[in-house]
Amino acid sequence: MKYLDEYRDEAVAGKLVNELRRVVTKPWVLMEVCGGQTHTIVKYGIDHLLPDEVELVHGPGCPVCVTSLEMIDKAHAIAQQPNVIFCSFGDMLRVPGSKVDLLVLKSRGADVRVVYSPIDSLKIARANPNKKVVFFAIGFETTAPANAMAVWQAEKQGITNFSVLVSHVLVPPAMAAILESPINRVQGFLGPGHVCTVMGYQEYEPIAARYRVPIVITGFEPLDILEGVLMTVRQLEVGTADVQNEYPRVVKREGNRPAQDLVNSVFEVCDRKWRGVGSIPKSGYKLRSEFREHDAERLFEVEAIDTEESSICISGLVLKGVKKPHDCPAFGKECTPHRPLGATMVSAEGACAAYYAYGRHLQEQKRKVEQVGISE
Amino acid sequence: MLPESKVGSTEETNGANLCALMGACPLPLSDYQEIVLAHGSGGKLSQQLIQEILLPQFRNELLDVQHDGAVFSVNGARLAFSTDSFVVSPIFFPGGDIGKLAVHGTVNDLAMCGARPLYLSTGFILEEGLSMRDFWRVVVSMREAAAAAGVALVTGDTKVVDRGKADKIFINTSGIGVVPERVNIHPGRARTGDKVIVSGEIAVHGIAIMSVREGLEFETEISSDTAPLNGLVHAVLAVGTDIHVLRDPTRGGISSALSEIALSAHVGISLDEASIPISEEVKGACEILGLDPLYVANEGKFLAIVAAEEVAPVLAAMRAHPLGEKAAVIGSVTDDHRGFVFMKTRIGGTRVVEMLSGEQLPRIC
Numbered sequence: 115m116k117y118l119d120e121y122r123d124e125a126v127a128g129k130l131v132n133e134l135r136r137v138v139t140k141p142w143v144l145m146e147v148c149g150g151q152t153h154t155i156v157k158y159g160i161d162h163l164l165p166d167e168v169e170l171v172h173g174p175g176c177p178v179c180v181t182s183l184e185m186i187d188k189a190h191a192i193a194q195q196p197n198v199i200f201c202s203f204g205d206m207l208r209v210p211g212s213k214v215d216l217l218v219l220k221s222r223g224a225d226v227r228v229v230y231s232p233i234d235s236l237k238i239a240r241a242n243p244n245k246k247v248v249f250f251a252i253g254f255e256t257t258a259p260a261n262a263m264a265v266w267q268a269e270k271q272g273i274t275n276f277s278v279l280v281s282h283v284l285v286p287p288a289m290a291a292i293l294e295s296p297i298n299r300v301q302g303f304l305g306p307g308h309v310c311t312v313m314g315y316q317e318y319e320p321i322a323a324r325y326r327v328p329i330v331i332t333g334f335e336p337l338d339i340l341e342g343v344l345m346t347v348r349q350l351e352v353g354t355a356d357v358q359n360e361y362p363r364v365v366k367r368e369g370n371r372p373a374q375d376l377v378n379s380v381f382e383v384c385d386r387k388w389r390g391v392g393s394i395p396k397s398g399y400k401l402r403s404e405f406r407e408h409d410a411e412r413l414f415e416v417e418a419i420d421t422e423e424s425s426i427c428i429s430g431l432v433l434k435g436v437k438k439p440h441d442c443p444a445f446g447k448e449c450t451p452h453r454p455l456g457a458t459m460v461s462a463e464g465a466c467a468a469y470y471a472y473g474r475h476l477q478e479q480k481r482k483v484e485q486v487g488i489s490e
Numbered sequence: 491m492l493p494e495s496k497v498g499s500t501e502e503t504n505g506a507n508l509c510a511l512m513g514a515c516p517l518p519l520s521d522y523q524e525i526v527l528a529h530g531s532g533g534k535l536s537q538q539l540i541q542e543i544l545l546p547q548f549r550n551e552l553l554d555v556q557h558d559g560a561v562f563s564v565n566g567a568r569l570a571f572s573t574d575s576f577v578v579s580p581i582f583f584p585g586g587d588i589g590k591l592a593v594h595g596t597v598n599d600l601a602m603c604g605a606r607p608l609y610l611s612t613g614f615i616l617e618e619g620l621s622m623r624d625f626w627r628v629v630v631s632m633r634e635a636a637a638a639a640g641v642a643l644v645t646g647d648t649k650v651v652d653r654g655k656a657d658k659i660f661i662n663t664s665g666i667g668v669v670p671e672r673v674n675i676h677p678g679r680a681r682t683g684d685k686v687i688v689s690g691e692i693a694v695h696g697i698a699i700m701s702v703r704e705g706l707e708f709e710t711e712i713s714s715d716t717a718p719l720n721g722l723v724h725a726v727l728a729v730g731t732d733i734h735v736l737r738d739p740t741r742g743g744i745s746s747a748l749s750e751i752a753l754s755a756h757v758g759i760s761l762d763e764a765s766i767p768i769s770e771e772v773k774g775a776c777e778i779l780g781l782d783p784l785y786v787a788n789e790g791k792f793l794a795i796v797a798a799e800e801v802a803p804v805l806a807a808m809r810a811h812p813l814g815e816k817a818a819v820i821g822s823v824t825d826d827h828r829g830f831v832f833m834k835t836r837i838g839g840t841r842v843v844e845m846l847s848g849e850q851l852p853r854i855c
Contacts, residue, residue: 115770118773118777122837123837124764124838128838157841158835158837158839158841159838159839159840159841160837160839162840163837217528218522218526220526221525221527222524230779336835336836336837337837452528452534452535462780470844472841472842473830473841473842474842476827476830
């Protein structure tokens with residue numbers, strides 16, 4: 115398919131890998147920030163093509179995964195209230211709260227609907243004036259403009275039965291938190307291509323300079339990832355720490371200004387708790403007070419929530435790039451996509467779920483069986 | 491995932507009472523206390539329902555084959571028997587409707603046993619308020635589909651439920667066919683060295699349904715591939731003497747169908763991503779919707795696992811038939827990684843192709 119097949123070309127991939135082998139002289143740990151990038155890496159087996167010196171660890175860039183348990187429990191409490199239509203991206207349906215997930219609530223009679231766009235939930239609100247329609251507004255800077263647009267339109271068109279439960283998160287503070295951690299291993303980043311499509315990459319320049327890490331804004335196709343890895347390793351080998359753009363066909367340094375203006379008119383920056391990571395200052399968006407009539411957190415009274423996370427799950431360490439999914443004893447055993455124990459298994463873009471979906475637990479089993487076979 | 495779903499004292503007590511009353515076995519431990527939509531996905535949870543609830547209760551040697559239908563002999567005649575229910579929403583969609591799908595579904599299940607389908611039964615569950623005109627359209631469509639497939643609809647039943655207790659119309663069809671003497675086709679027969687053939691472009695039906703689902707407003711020209719496959723299967727059986735497995739990859743897509751075969755035959759299956767036929771339109775729709783075409787339903791395609799020396803004649807026979815023009819070899823059966831499907835990706839990496847986990851799109855057929 116035009117504009118996609120070009121970025122999935124085996125011959126070009128081979129050339130990039132060969133160039134990487136030529137350039138690399140010592141071990142490097144790179145983190146791809148986005149869940150979408152993790153997905154591509156595992157789906158195409160890219161990490162298996164890389165030279166041994168280059169290790170990819172998987173970042174916190176799956177918004178479904180990092181949505182806090184409190185927020186999910188809140189969503190469940192709202193979805194169960196009478197007269198509510200609860201709209202969500204499909205990925206959120208399977209995410210376990212402290213007790214259940216939205217799929218189970220749906221099977222018990224809650225009106226839970228999957229939408230592809232927040233604007234669709236606005237339509238549902240218009241068509242059901244006697245119902246309270248709530249959209250679960252999650253995501254990074256990428257989904258913020260569409261979510262902001264839904265709220266802005268609701269306000270402008272006087273749709274009073276529409277509200278959003280906002281749990282937005284921001285990438286740069288999370289990268290800084292990873293780099294600040296005393297157990298950090300990350301030496302270079304593949305930066306978030308779609309987040310930067312909206313926000314541009316100026317705000318990454320101070321991070322690169324302050325922590326002396328190269329950041330290469332990278333796309334999501336296999337060749338994007340390979341090129342992003344190559345550009346990052348080249349910088350590491352010569353000792354530079356710049357922000358570079360691998361994804362210029364989509365990303366501009368200044369980003370999408372009208373989208374940023376819309377986001378800034380509807381949302382303001384706030385502290386935010388990340389599942390598996392904890393609270394990060396100034397790492398989220400909340401609704402500005404002008405839009406409080408559309409703020410589900412304010413409109414719905416939710417009883418004090420007492421959350422309970424699994425004690426064996428290591429998703430916090432996976433999200434920081436310290437551990438790999440298969441380092442976890444529960445991976446693929448007690449913890450699977452239809453019975454996830456923690457953040458990184460719950461969404462298709464979570465590192466553990468990507469590893470599971472593309473059979474890494476099975477490859478791992480097979481490798482172990484083969485090793486036993488050889489040693490015998 | 492669900493702490494409360496672990497069978498606690500209340501459930502245990504209820505279960506025990508029920509057992510005492512009915513003389514039945516206790517409810518097996520499950521992750522879920524209720525049926526969720528993913529139990530109907532054709533993927534992992536459907537398998538769990540079959541393996542943990544249904545098979546242990548009904549166990550017999552015909553059921554244990556776990557084929558699309560049962561094959562048995564009556565007075566020297568080899569018969570195939572199969573059943574399928576249809577709940578697709580919407581009931582009319584580009585390229586077909588629930589009636590056509592219901593006829594094709596059972597015809598195809600019989601064809602996958604290598605049978606020549608002969609007779610169908612049908613059961614309708616109608617919702618009070620369904621327009622007579624819509625019901626008429628469905629019935630006429632079933633008559634046309636049966637005629638085109640060369641089967642007769644010989645018995646049936648109709649029930650009506652209160653408004654809101656069903657969604658417009660649900661249809662069950664069952665069917666009987668005859669299996670030629672030399673034909674021996676079932677999932678357990680996949681052998682190392684066999685080749686995997688798909689009869690055409692995959693993932694069409696699922697995307698066609700997706701394109702008209704309420705709320706999506708996804709504009710596309712894609713029509714369902716629903717079709718009776720008995721003619722194409724007949725053409726294949728006429729030239730191939732060593733056909734081991736046939737399977738129509740409906741819900742759960744080709745990934746789930748091949749994973750099931752790898753498990754039941756205890757073989758490995760290796761796929762080559764670049765050789766899997768997918769139309770540009772479907773590829774585009776999958777990219778936009780974030781769906782993996784390997785998991786999207788088909789209603790007019792089948793997978794054939796055949797001895798390597800049969801590939802040339804089988805492929806030629808398929809391509810000479812209007813429903814098999816795009817047929818292609820997509821992989822092979824191996825003794826490596828038994829029980830699993832591996833795939834060489836387009837850029838030369840490898841990954842495992844797993845059965846569908848969760849529900850990609852409910853009520854697709």
